[in-house]
Amino acid sequence: MKKTIPESIVLAGHRDYDLLSAIADDITQRAGGAGALAAGFSAMLRQCVDDVIMTPKTGRRSYDELEKTEKTYIGTRVEIELRAMLSLPKGRLDTVILGHDVDIKNTMGSNWMIPTEAIGHPCILVAADELRARCYLGLIVARPEYLTLGQNKDSKKSVSAPGFANIFWMLLDHPYPPNFWRRVPADVIEGIFAGTSGNQRMANLFRAVQRAPITRDVVEAVAQQQDFMRRIRSDNGRGTRDHLAREGILLLSGQYDAPLIAALGLPACSGSEFVSYRPVSQGEADLAAAHGIVLVWPPDPDSASGYT
Structure with a gap:
């Protein structure tokens, strides 16, 4: 994840505050409270990554040793596990929360790739920093003005540097169980x-x-x-x-x-x-x-x- 993340401006009065705070409250309630969310979310992320690394079977000890397709699968696995953890339904995007179509995006890097179909919708942003053993859980409304002008070959855009300030953080730089085998x-x-x-x-x-x-x-x-x-x-x-x-x-x-x-x-x-x-x-x-x-x-x- 980015070393420097700007302070969130999603406070009372921000145009996304009411929506994102309501979604955050629903997620927290579904998880059983803030403490249960922090513990369950970080453990879920660790399990998703370790199950793909498969050290006992493959001898690999780190995320960096995975194939590109395996790294992509972690994002799919996180989406599935997060829905199960929070008892969320499948939706037109990845899920539905309080009647809103919501996309779930995961990264092991420094940013998220937002598809065109998610623009204008709330997104759950998930990130794990393997080297520092930290994790992140945030919410953003994927407005065009929060995203980069450029896009990749799949027409996906990233959150722009100024756009990071429009993320409503639920877990920011939170401790994340380190990969046991790296030690x-x-x-x-x-x-x-x-x-x-x-x-x-x-x-x-x-x-x-x-x-x-x-x-x-x-x-x-x-x-x-x-x-x-x-x-x-x-x-x-x-x-x-x-x-x-x-x-x-x-x-x-x-x-x-x-x-x-x-x-x-x-x-x-x-x-x-x-x-x-x-x-x-x-x-x-x-x-x-x-x-x-x-x-x-x-x-x-x-x-x-x-x-x-």
Whole structure:
């Protein structure tokens, strides 16, 4: 997205304010409130992009590695997912809100391409900045005077530099979950997926990436099996958590182990995230035991042999 975005002038008295503020209120209500919108919208964007990158299957780790057609598909996917998230109907354009035909435009760059059929209509503007892990959600009435004079070969125009001031922002430069795999070195990813079973791959993941919350989606992608949640928990000595405990590594759930996560000073995890940690003292091992997790302490340095 553009590094410098002008302050919005869509305030009371602006000719688009009443319409755009009403649409914004409807979107917020449909999402379950401002907080739910911010959380759900950013997570939805992350999922749309990651599902196309498909790191576990393709080895790709970033948006830049996608084919042109895949990048185009992300826009279609965002349109579909946003409608589903907000329970919006399909319309003559992309959707209908408060009786108005509304187009949904997505970009991973610095601007949006507005088709001729959307000119004069409200548009939902969606953007994700992968490098900075920021996202944007705005509304604009695609008036000709807000758009560029030039157009591409499909007769689509962009929002002009002055036109940006006529965007009603719902989320501006909002935190966006970073692509997990961009933070993991290529050789570490190769080691994680070298495991021949779901348990092996999950254990490799939590050995290699510690003290960092890992989402359920990442774990599921690594496990590549339907019953991964059963495997990640203690499973009569066969689960990933059991194997790691024998190596002196804690595998904690944000849903069930939040008190222990806080007591160890680890990053807070949501209910759908996990974090691993190798205690560095007998005191930390005793703390884990007090919370019901018994580790082999001190860990056997050969305990992972034959398992990775």
